[in-house]
Amino acid sequence: GLRKKEVNVLCLGLDNSGKTTIINRLKPSNHSNHLGPLSGEWKHASQTQTQEIVPTIGFNIERFKSSSLSFTVFDMSGQSRYRNLWEHCYKESHAIIFVIDSGDKLRMVVAKEELDTLLNHEDIRNRKMPVLFFANKMDLRDAMSSVRVSQLLSLENIKEKPWHICASDAIKGEGLQEGLDWLHGKWV
Ligand code: GTP
Ligand code: MG
Numbered sequence: 060g061l062r063k064k065e066v067n068v069l070c071l072g073l074d075n076s077g078k079t080t081i082i083n084r085l086k087p088s089n090h091s092n093h094l095g096p097l098s099g100e101w102k103h104a105s106q107t108q109t110q111e112i113v114p115t116i117g118f119n120i121e122r123f124k125s126s127s128l129s130f131t132v133f134d135m136s137g138q139s140r141y142r143n144l145w146e147h148c149y150k151e152s153h154a155i156i157f158v159i160d161s162g163d164k165l166r167m168v169v170a171k172e173e174l175d176t177l178l179n180h181e182d183i184r185n186r187k188m189p190v191l192f193f194a195n196k197m198d199l200r201d202a203m204s205s206v207r208v209s210q211l212l213s214l215e216n217i218k219e220k221p222w223h224i225c226a227s228d229a230i231k232g233e234g235l236q237e238g239l240d241w242l243h244g245k246w247v
Contacts (some may be wrong), residue, residue, distance in 0.1 A: 063129040064246060069148050071177065072158035073170050074137035077195040079112050080229040081158060082121050082134045085239070117141055118148075127247050132156075142173065149182035154242060155190045159208055161226070162199035167211050174212055178220075185219065189245045191238050192224040198231065221245065 070078045115136040123130045133148050135141070155177070159170050177183060192214070194205040205226040209215070214222060223241045227234030 063124065063127060066128050066130050066154060066246060067148075067152045068130055068132045068154045068156055068242070069145070069152040070132055070134045070156045070158065071145055071173075072137050073160065073163070073166055073173065074114060074139075075163075076137060076158040076160040076170075077193070077227075077229045078137065078156075078158045079115055079119070079134055081156075081193060081195065081227070081235060082119075082132055083112060084229055084232050084235055085123060086121065114138065115141075118144060125243060128243065145177070146180060146182065149180055152188070154188055154245065155183075156193065156238075156242075157190060158193045158195050159212070160196050161194045161202040161205070161208055162196045164201075164203065167203075167208075171212050178217065187220055189242060190217070190220050190222040191242050192222065193227040193229075193234070193238060194224055195227045195229055197226040197234065198228040 070082060072078055115134060115138075117136055118141075119134040121132045121134060123132065133152070135145055135148070157174060157177075160166070163170075192205075192209070192212075194203070194208040196202055197205075203211070205224045209224050214224065223238065225234045225238040225241075227238065229235065
């Protein structure tokens with residue numbers, strides 16, 4: 060049969076922003092009662108994840124399929140000692156998911172620095188690859204809005220790439236589908 064188009068997605072952002080929690084939420088589950096629009100193959104796990112999420116060491120690789128696309132997600136560690144691994148994946152990646160902890164006001168400037176370094180990297184700079192931002196942890200009482208997060212990160216300055224920001228709560232799974240639908244729409 061026809062081969063599905065292979066899309067490599069790089070999941071980046073500071074440590075503790077919620078990258079692994081987001082990716083875990085998207086893992087197919089037989090117990091799922093929520094069928095997304097992607098032929099029911101992106102599923103939100105409806106049960107509490109049995110596995111506790113721990114800080115990522117290095118990176119993890121996860122694969123997801125929709126009806127027409129085959130996604131490989133590189134879930135990178137955000138810890139500063141591992142951030143040098145990020146750039147080794149830039150050439151191979153077709154899209155970026157950048158996760159921000161909306162409650163972490165103190166480190167927003169660090170997140171912006173890492174984002175600017177990423178966007179100015181020679182393997183990223185002149186490419187039209189889509190960038191999906193999750194302003195995650197919107198459930199926290201003092202979380203910043205996605206509009207505020209996009210101001211603080213100066214997202215309006217990104218001219219050469221399509222980008223989109225969604226507020227999300229990865230624990231409840233809210234906001235994730237909207238982001239994935241946007242990303243999926245870049246290929247179908
Ligand atoms: P590294 O692997 O170290 O880069 O971190 P990460 O970005 O993968 O973060 P991880 O998914 O491990 O989540 C860090 C902590 O934030 C965990 O305790 C999660 O339960 C919590 N968390 C993730 N998403 C949310 C959210 O939307 N709301 C709240 N309140 N907590 C969240
Ligand atoms: Mg992680």
